[in-house]
């Protein structure tokens with residue numbers, strides 16, 4: 001047994017912790033706070049799951065002394081919001097899962113579909129680990145099972161030689177399985193899920209005639225899948241599979257201030273992980289988020305038309321740029337991060353389509369220039385940095 005200290009060192013040395021570990025204290029608190037009835041297999045009540053994801057709206061939740069587990073849990077806790085968006089959307093997702101239906105989150109890249117699926121799985125079943133990453137090379141084994149070939153050769157097909165997929169493990173343990181980017185898998189591979197979601201059973205023909213010839217799903221099992229509208233779309237999904245999912249569309253963050261504070265918060269955390277303090281001016285972040293929003297929506301805050309680049313200007317990408325500015329500011333003394341903004345924007349905008357470069361220049365010659373002419377010092381400096389876009 002490793003000592004607690006050793007264990008902590010290994011945990012802290014991981015680059016990214018899964019949601020259930022990152023938010024372990026909040027999850028334990030919410031489990032004790034809301035003792036109401038839960039759907040079978042759930043670690044929290046449906047309403048506590050929503051509170052975990054959307055936050056407690058700044059209010060401190062209180063725990064009576066008898067539920068504090070000998071002082072292990074705090075008496076009061078404000079639950080931080082994690083997903084920024086409509087609470088009603090999160091409630092619908094939770095209701096879908098409580099009804100043991102599949103949930104499909106669709107939307108543009110970088111709208112926090114994966115994050116939402118991870119948070120839901122962590123809050124509902126205590127683990128977000130049972131995940132399949134869909135790719136063009138994903139085979140049915142990823143949804144069903146494979147074999148440990150050494151054991152298969154030595155023993156033949158036995159339960160010990162079988163290697164369960166994350167989906168199979170979720171079925172057996174009554175948990176949520178996550179399937180990322182489901183539409184990247186070939187449609188015939190996706191269809192392995194049809195029988196799993198309808199029969200709630202997985203046949204293992206190799207073990208026919210034994211008691212292990214099928215794996216049955218226990219209560220609590222369900223699936224959350226995500227799909228990007230930019231990849232091969234959901235249009236190629238079979239009708240049979242579509243019917244087994246409730247679709248929820250996740251939109252980019254509507255409110256500019258909410259997006260700004262999210263970008264600030266996440267970039268601060270990222271720079272702290274890089275071992276430095278975040279010291280980028282709010283005014284610079286405001287410029288950055290404004291550019292992202294204008295290019296994403298095709299319209300500036302003032303109502304001017306903007307030509308949209310082909311690349312998705314997602315919040316996730318804005319967080320990355322803000323983090324890079326933070327790291328540069330912290331590690332390159334004397335760097336003025338505003339000078340770096342055009343270069344980073346170019347990197348975010350110009351991915352594969354050369355015309356996107358022209359669109360960014362067009363944005364400079366339009367809104368950036370007009371704001372500079374209207375007397376804003378910050379936009380004036382950005383305008384002067386147009387050369388950096390070459």
Ligand SMILES: Nc1ncnc2c1ncn2[C@@H]1O[C@H](COP(=O)(O)OP(=O)(O)O)[C@@H](O)[C@H]1O
Pocket residue numbers: 082083084085107108109110111112113114115116226252253262266315316317319
């Ligand atoms: N509505 C949102 N709420 C919280 N974070 C968001 C939101 N939209 C984007 N983000 C940011 O985007 C990051 C990555 O999103 P991700 O889940 O990978 O997107 P997707 O799976 O939709 O491509 C999140 O970690 C977060 O920093």
Ligand SMILES: [Mg+2]
Pocket residue numbers: 113114115180226
């Ligand atoms: Mg994703």
